[in-house]
Amino acid sequence: MACLLRAGPFQARRPGMLPWLAFVLSLSLLVVLARWNLWGAMIVGALALGGLTLSPTELGGAFLSVWMSPSVLLLALAMTLIPLIGGALIASGRMEDLLAGLPRGRRAVYALAPAILGMLPMPGGALLSSPLVERAGGSPPEVRAAANVWFRHTLHPIYPLSPALITGAALAGLDVWGILPYQVPTVILLVIGGYLALLRAVSGRMDLTAARSRWGGALALGILLAAPFLDLVLKRMAPLPMPEIATVVGIAVSLTLALAGRAPRPFFLSLLRRERPWRFGLIVIGVFTYLAVFQRSTLPTRIAALSLPPAALCVGVGWLFGFATGRQQAAVSLVIPIYIGSYGAMAPWAFATTYLASYLGYLLSPLHPCLTVSAEYAGVPLGSVWRRLLVPSLLALLITAASSLLIL
Numbered sequence: 001m002a003c004l005l006r007a008g009p010f011q012a013r014r015p016g017m018l019p020w021l022a023f024v025l026s027l028s029l030l031v032v033l034a035r036w037n038l039w040g041a042m043i044v045g046a047l048a049l050g051g052l053t054l055s056p057t058e059l060g061g062a063f064l065s066v067w068m069s070p071s072v073l074l075l076a077l078a079m080t081l082i083p084l085i086g087g088a089l090i091a092s093g094r095m096e097d098l099l100a101g102l103p104r105g106r107r108a109v110y111a112l113a114p115a116i117l118g119m120l121p122m123p124g125g126a127l128l129s130s131p132l133v134e135r136a137g138g139s140p141p142e143v144r145a146a147a148n149v150w151f152r153h154t155l156h157p158i159y160p161l162s163p164a165l166i167t168g169a170a171l172a173g174l175d176v177w178g179i180l181p182y183q184v185p186t187v188i189l190l191v192i193g194g195y196l197a198l199l200r201a202v203s204g205r206m207d208l209t210a211a212r213s214r215w216g217g218a219l220a221l222g223i224l225l226a227a228p229f230l231d232l233v234l235k236r237m238a239p240l241p242m243p244e245i246a247t248v249v250g251i252a253v254s255l256t257l258a259l260a261g262r263a264p265r266p267f268f269l270s271l272l273r274r275e276r277p278w279r280f281g282l283i284v285i286g287v288f289t290y291l292a293v294f295q296r297s298t299l300p301t302r303i304a305a306l307s308l309p310p311a312a313l314c315v316g317v318g319w320l321f322g323f324a325t326g327r328q329q330a331a332v333s334l335v336i337p338i339y340i341g342s343y344g345a346m347a348p349w350a351f352a353t354t355y356l357a358s359y360l361g362y363l364l365s366p367l368h369p370c371l372t373v374s375a376e377y378a379g380v381p382l383g384s385v386w387r388r389l390l391v392p393s394l395l396a397l398l399i400t401a402a403s404s405l406l407i408l
Contacts, residue, residue: 326367
């Protein structure tokens with residue numbers, strides 16, 4: 001590499017296959033090392049990818065752009081505080097009240113808790129439902145973590161406030177409400193796939209110490225929903241310099257409510273020792289560091305430049321961008337302009353296909369925060385949760401690919 005740098009402009013001397021090999025190597029390192037330290041694995045993966053595709057100056061700039069970004073640091077702070085809300089509710093017994101208000105069957109809790117809390121999307125929201133799913137018990141922790149990830153996003157394709165849906169529809173020149181009927185098959189496919197792969201083997205009912213308490217459960221649910229509700233309201237109504245401020249404010253309010261009535265300092269310190277919440281903030285920094293390096297490499301341009309038929313573009317490239325970026329909104333924002341530039345106006349079925357394929361890639365991405373923090377909260381390796389999601393995701397992708405040949 002030093003010889004290449006001395007020989008001339010680094011960008012011009014890169015071998016054609018090197019960026020692809022660097023990408024595969026970096027993801028392999030990430031998945032393997034994540035068994036021991038998830039955020040550290042992401043940093044190592046970013047170094048491997050950047051070391052082979054960027055100059056030292058570019059690589060350093062990518063790292064600094066994340067580590068000195070107020071937005072990323074605020075989001076990391078938010079992710080650090082979220083698990084303390086669940087920990088406080090568990091310690092106070094309010095989590096038992098909330099669970100007592102849900103159906104006692106574990107299957108229902110595995111699906112409903114993530115889906116309900118996922119209806120008000122916010123960064124790190126999977127950490128709000130993780131304590132509920134983990135408390136339900138009854139299955140291996142990797143199954144609970146996988147269910148928390150899968151069902152959190154199941155209703156998003158028909159949720160009109162979903163950022164990916166709003167962004168994608170605007171880029172495609174389509175009305176959000178007009179494309180919702182075309183998204184219904186996606187929801188049906190995800191619900192069936194999640195049931196067969198994750199819920200069918202789950203049995204039994206929760207063993208709770210709390211009796212059903214309407215007000216206790218409502219109070220606990222209100223504490224949990226305060227964070228995403230304030231996050232949404234402040235982002236829509238307040239002139240904030242950074243949207244992450246709304247997230248931190250909402251979480252701080254939820255945490256304050258969860259801590260109400262407790263001796264602040266001793267209880268808070270005990271929560272910190274038990275939850276070790278800083279690990280989730282470090283995961284956010286690791287995710288954005290890898291993404292910054294990926295975006296500065298030539299890989300996005302190389303992927304976009306591939307000359308592909310409509311089905312391959314919507315399904316293949318949509319899945320790849322979702323997996324590579326860990327951001328569905330980014331994936332649809334990249335694929336839809338390429339499609340329109342190549343084939344003209346995007347029909348609703350083409351949009352639905354692109355949306356689902358990019359979602360399935362995003363779901364499995366090690367850069368997907370919901371996946372990584374759910375595994376971390378459950379205390380299991382990322383790979384074990386990933387394997388639980390792999391089969392239903394790939395089957396859904398095959399169905400999407402087959403149907404795209406008929407409708408695109």
